[in-house]
């Protein structure tokens with residue numbers, strides 16, 4: 030490799046660390062940062078190895094510490110989410126959904142999920158995992174007054190269609206889903222209730238959203254890097270042994286070979302951080318989301334879910350159709366170093382995906398970095414100045430960078446206790 034090539038690569042990493050790591054106010058609802066304590070054990074020899082199979086039943090030699098770390102991670106997940114069985118091998122939630130559909134469903138089985146404009150992730154739909162498994166997909170009806178599943182319609186649909194599996198959970202996820210009601214209707218049909226908690230896993234860990242397994246979900250799966258502030262990856266939890274063994278086969282040999290072992294030490298650390306600090310962290314996320322939404326509304330934005338208190342999660346949805354829609358405004362915000370994403374909002378046609386009506390905001394990363402309600406009021410003022418008052422983003426960028434420079438350490442973590450130096 031030429032020296033110039035190496036310099037370019039180094040510079041790119043430095044730039045990323047400086048810009049996204051230190052200067053921007055990141056409001057992407059699916060991202061987070063991990064503590065220094067977890068980061069310090071994120072890259073190791075584990076990153077070079079294979080461990081196909083189950084703990085103590087592997088395909089290769091050299092597994093002594095692979096088994097130990099995977100068992101520690103499994104036990105940490107089981108303890109945090111209070112479940113009998115857990116699997117930590119899927120390197121992403123997309124893979125976890127594919128593995129679940131592969132392990133639990135047959136070609137042609139019937140599935141209900143939300144539609145994409147109403148919040149589904151693509152991995153639950155025709156062009157993702159559900160389609161890949163050849164599932165017949167039906168849309169869960171949505172109540173636009175409650176920003177939730179329309180139970181008046183859904184009950185009869187379940188009884189008529191008799192789905193094999195229902196996927197709850199969403200990428201746009203303001204309010205907890207009615208798991209218990211759905212479970213009761215499904216009781217005699219034998220439908221599997223699969224809950225994708227990717228967005229809200231950190232809130233579940235803190236006991237501040239809903240407890241899917243306790244409320245009746247058969248399987249809880251999730252990303253470990255959104256509100257749950259861990260390494261990128263996924264977990265699958267259940268209390269049902271038969272389902273678990275089928276999911277295990279869906280993972281390997283089904284859909285995962287190398288499961289990226291270097292994720293496991295930081296995953297186990299962050300589980301313990303969530304045991305210790307998760308309640309406070311999750312409570313603050315929800316307080317921040319409500320304060321941010323209230324302030325955006327006060328400043329003249331149409332924030333969805335107003336009658337219901339805007340949100341019970343880390344997310345806020347803003348309808349920007351009167352200010353030029355999602356794309357243009359997400360780009361303007363980026364010029365001021367505020368990072369968001371354009372998003373379909375409830376009722377948008379899926380064809381609008383390239384320039385939907387709204388943006389989706391998540392407060393979890395900035396909360397993890399210590400921001401509280403007063404800072405989110407300042408951020409709401411930035412939004413007004415950029416989007417409503419049309420001030421030049423460049424000028425606001427300096428103020429954004431200055432605010433961000435006060436929030437560089439990770440809260441609700443072992444960093445605060447100095448565990449790294451022990």
Ligand SMILES: Cc1ncc(COP(=O)(O)O)c(C=O)c1O
Nearest residue numbers: 059121122123150199200227252
């Ligand atoms: C509900 C939901 N499920 C699954 C995924 C996929 O997550 P991953 O990026 O871990 O594959 C996402 C991603 O944002 C999501 O929102």
